Amino acid sequence: MRALIAAATGLAVALALVLTITAIGAPPGETSPEPLLTTVPKHP
Template sequence: MRALVAAAIGLAAAVLLVLAVAAIGVPEGSTSPKPLLTTAPAAPGQ
């Protein structure tokens, strides 16, 4: 029974958090026009 109450409280907190973020609005942002260039490390022994 305690697990059910804890799950209900957690679900209610998650829903409230989503509603709060929706009410405040998502922060403005943009993606970088440049791609992230990454290189793989050299294999050992080469």
């Protein structure tokens, strides 16, 4: 019984962690202030 509880705890923590990470995701950021280029840049 105690082994079952230990396994269920491990599974629950894994599920909670992955669900949280995917729910948070990455921030969208902001539109770059850089313009669309009409000159040739010297370097990247």
